[in-house]
Amino acid sequence: MDIRNHSLISIILLVILIFISAIAVIYVRQSNRFLFIAIDELSQKKEELYYQRSQLILENETLSSLSRVDMIAKNQLSMIKPPNVTVLN
């Protein structure tokens, strides 16, 4: 009787363990999927931020380019180079 009881308990325990293991496998797979989605989103975000950074750099460089400053100074602000300069020490 004891042996039969032990066997039954072992089988039930085994079934429970198999069930837990199966749930764990599902959980890990699902986590993996979520993490992959997160990585994908983050790497897209990283690319987007890098793109924004490079666009801002290019915009800044274009707006502050010496040829543009030179043109605005001459044509819009009518600036000229000072003909006579005295350096004060």
Add this chain to the structure above:
Amino acid sequence: MKTYKARLILFISLIFILFILFFARCYYLFVTQKEFLQTQGDLRAIRTENTLNIRGSILDRNGKFIAVSTIVYDVWINPYKILKENINKQNLKKELVALNITSEEEFNEIFTEKNDKQYVYLKRNVSPNKADKLRALNLPFVFLDSKTKRYYPSSEVIAPLIGKTDIDDNGIEGIELFFNEYLKGKQGKQTVLKDRLGRTIKVIDLIQEPEAGKDLNLTIDLRLQYLAYKELAEAIEYHKAQSGAAVILDVTNGDILAMVNYPSFNPNGTSNINFNSIRNRTITDVFEPGSVFKPFSMAMAMDHKNIKEDDLIDTSPGFFSVKHKTIKDIRNYGEIKVKDVLIKSSNVGISKIISDIQPDKFINFIYNLGFTYKSQYDLQGETPGWLNHFLESDIFSYYTLAFGYGVAVNALQLTRAYSSIGNHGYLPDINIIKKNKDKQIEYKNKVMSQETAEQILEMLHETTGKTGTAKRAALPFAEVAGKTGTTRRIVSGIGYDATSHNAIFAGLAPYPNPKLAMVVFIADPKENGYYGGLVAAPVFSKVMGSAVRILGLEQQAEG
């Protein structure tokens, strides 16, 4: 009843047989054919792909961006699969045309001429905004590959020095090529699992860790680069010259502050770029320096002979003959001081000064000045120049060497050699990469004595005075030193062409404590004069006038 039992046995037997067949099939697939099927499956679903690697930026010495990479996308489709899977082509076309990814004609052409292909580009270099819109549509067998594209905000101003990258962002010219490995970093690789429609579902393994490209800080000062480019371009257009180059060096540490070429090219464009505008003439084009070489002849004579700047040299009658060939001045200067040989640029005087010096010593001196050697940066096609190894009996060639014929130099070499005059006789090493400020500079190459360097500098300063040949190089609020040169160009089949010249100016500023050395070289000016003093010296004056103010060197000039 019997019939019923027989049926039951038959039914159970059939079920049993089906199970046996099922397990046999499973055994066949999972055990016998496992390897084959797994390999075939992997071939269809597992791919190795490169991770996105962003190329490092190139910056000037003040942190201004010269080259920046930005992310773009290539859009491609798989026409073979689209046809095989019976995907609705009309819908696909409508969406892609609406997003301006392709035109109706292009799309139709793909499905008539390339319908067996599995990889056809629809559009390259698509912006991330447009790529996001396309991604949201989730179109089958339409793919996006991210990559980087290089932009150059300074465009033509610095293009021949920086070079450019190819469609895959690999350096193919100039700095981009020379420092390609450093800028590019290491490409990462990963294996990914794709679904039936070719979309990535899972990253399986990172095969190679990516290493981001590093930023490169150059010694170039974009402000000086722009000034030099603008003035050089204007002079070349005004004098209808063929081309030109200019270099500015920091004489104290050899930093290249500007390296300018005209004509230049737009590295942001995709149109064909010809060799004439892409090359960095400051190092690829060599020329006979002519009179700008005289200060070195004088320096050598002062170091090897006991002559002083106020000693007298007789240059009359303004010419002399050597083995039936004549060396002459533009006029008879008569008996003049040694320093006036340089100030008035007398060919006769400088030839007489070096006449009793051993040619070997002169040649060694030329080598010591760095002529005929490449710099440590092999920036695409650097030409080291050449020296006419005349026989000792060919005394005429030796005399002409004194005023810069029989030797060919590039603009960078000449600027470096002039730096030694402004740097107390020490020849600085050339730098294009910005170094740590705290690093102590070590001068190794002393090419002339300090006393000689100072005397030559003073003579060059007088040359830019009101009576000198380089008066157009003078600045209103700082003193300079420099020398003009005008040489005839060698034309194949003709030799020295009397109608084609090079106009050169080499100078230092501010005097008496120079910080900057600059060489301006203009090839074949055709209109409004051709002399170095008329064509190249004003470029030096305009650039240095602004450079001295930008760098705050006026006080040094006053002091």
